[in-house]
Amino acid sequence: MKAKAITNFLSGLGVPLVINPDLVIEKNGRYYLTNPVLKQIIRQDFFYAGVFLGKVKNGKFFPSFNLLTMISKKGANRIIIDKKSAWLFICGRDILVKGVIRILGPAKKNSNVLVVNEFGECLGFGKIVGNLSNKERSNDVAVQNVSDIGDFLRRER
Amino acid sequence: MSGREFFQKRYEQIGWKLKEVNLKQAIRVNQTYSKEKNLVNRLSGLGLHLEKIPFLNNGYWVLESRVSAGATAEYLLGYYSIQEAAAQIPVSLFSNLKGKKVLDVAAAPGGKTVQLSDLMENTGVIIALDVDKRRLNALGNHLERCHVANTVVYLLDARQVSTLKLKFDRILLDVPCSGNFVTDKNWFKNRTLKDIERNAKLQREILTKAIDCLADQGEIVYSTCSLEPEENEVNMDWAVKHLDLQIQEVDCYGNEGLTSVFGKQLDSSVRLCKRIWPGETQGFFVCKLRRSKKDESKGNY
Incomplete structure (x- = not known):
């Protein structure tokens, strides 16, 4: 198929x-x-x-x-991130635990997850590499950037 | 026959005094995917201050920006495109685009293709052609960024359009042209009258082939960003006389087309074209065409 x-x-x-x-x-x-x-x-x-x-x-x-x-409109697993993390994410950076506002879905380690900003707009996706809700380790990387919309600019270079 | 002085004299002969122009950056809001008022507020919050362009529906000048207009999340999400103000005019001249079959020749990098799709609300079909594969990649990126869903792109010379075996309700001929000095600082150094004549010939060839694919009652919009009459009014005069096309009246920014060019008198209907001298925008030329009535009835039998 x-x-x-x-x-x-x-x-x-x-x-x-x-x-x-x-x-x-x-x-x-x-x-x-x-x-x-x-x-x-x-x-x-x-x-x-x-x-x-x-x-x-x-x-x-x-x-x-x-x-x-x-698929972000169809209930895919996703995390909502704050404004600063959203900007860093579209610049190609990973997401720290402290940037995650909300988790929608099971969020298992090593699985993919959509990355969504505060307006609900999909900015790309990443791979979960840390504990998303461990606030004691808020500066740890939670989601590794796999692909983000900043790619539209990087492709033109 | 080239150089700044040579072209300056030509422009004076057709009624325009050459002046330096500082081109303002402009954007066009993609209506299908964004709410204009919300977007303007969001961009203002980022330090991107906009002013509505009075002669366009969805166009804004960028007055001041703390961030690059081409690097915001809103841009990357396809809510707007960076598109020079005059370049937003040709597509706006078509009537009733929804659900139509539209041809866009020399389409890359796709600013006007995306605008067409936006006005069509992603309905109907756009066939977009270009001959440069590298530029087609840019076109593909533009279509993806702006969520365009109704377009098929081919690496194809516009003069081969008949091989697609399709009839189009609307044809955008934003033809390859000599450009103008506003967008190319070396323009006067690099351009000669010979280039202009070569481009004018290519434009007539494209126009001739495009007519064969125009549906009855179809509309053509011809445009260039050249200031040279050979690529504009003179070609439209030729189209009226040789291709049985009629020039349609349009209501848009710009001056009447020239009907007297370097001592040659053109068809009086050429005044219905719009010539945009550089100033508020870059230089541009637009003309809307339809088959003449007698030719339409011929085609029906």
Whole structure:
């Protein structure tokens, strides 16, 4: 199934597949979500189509920010972080325990989690590496940055 | 035939005195994904002070900024795009874009593609073309950042558009052009009349091929950021005379198109085009076209 890489990634974040696999198309390891109108007219030699969902590189799936935004609205495991941590996160930094305002989901160590700001906007995702609620060790890294929206700027360099 | 003096004389011949312009940064709010008032307040809180651009619907000048407008979380979340004020005009000239099939040629880096998608509220289809793969990557990033869902991008020369075998309700021809001195400090040094004539020819070729893909009742918006009449009014005069197109009246910022250029009299309808001399914005030229009535009825039979 074309969308298997996506399904596996999403299940790790506690959400089922939220897209119709029949509308997913793949080119050079990059996955796109089309719609019935787009799918009807699309040619094989397209460069980009519909909603970019992510890419598979060396067997690993890297989600797009569009996909992360979609699943953040569907109850994926996520942490809400404060304003300062949000800014540091989109600059590529990890999240400290003291920056975490709220945890939504099981938050198991070594699992992925979406990172959301105070407005509920998804800024990316990370890997839980510490105890998120251990306030005695508030300067410890809680979530390691895997991918953040600051990537849009870094790609242009 | 090049150099600052040469072009300065040309501009004077067509009624404009060359002056230096300090271009103000402008943004366009992406209405589909953000609430304009909330966004302006959020940006103000970051030290980004905006002023509504009077002749645009969703455009703002950046008056003062403590942070880079292109590096805020709000920008990265796709709530707005950085888009020069005059460059926001062409897309705004189309009527009723929702649900339409739209062609965007020379689309990269995608400012106008995103604007089209925004006005279409992500409905219908945009086919975006460009010939430069590196620039297509920038276009893809722009589409992803702004949550565009209705666009298919091809690495394709606009002159090959008929190979897509599609008819379009709206065609944006923001054609490759010679640019202008406001956005390129070496413009006078690098540009010659020969470049301009070569670009004008390419533009006519693109226009000719695009017409074949225009649906009956379809609309074309032709635009350039060139100040040179050969790429603007003269090409539109040629289109009226050779492609059975009619120039439509538009209500937007800018001056009437020139109807007399270097001693040559152009079709009187060319005055309906809009020429934007550098000042408040960079230089720009826009023209809205439709098939002439007789050509439309020919196409129907």
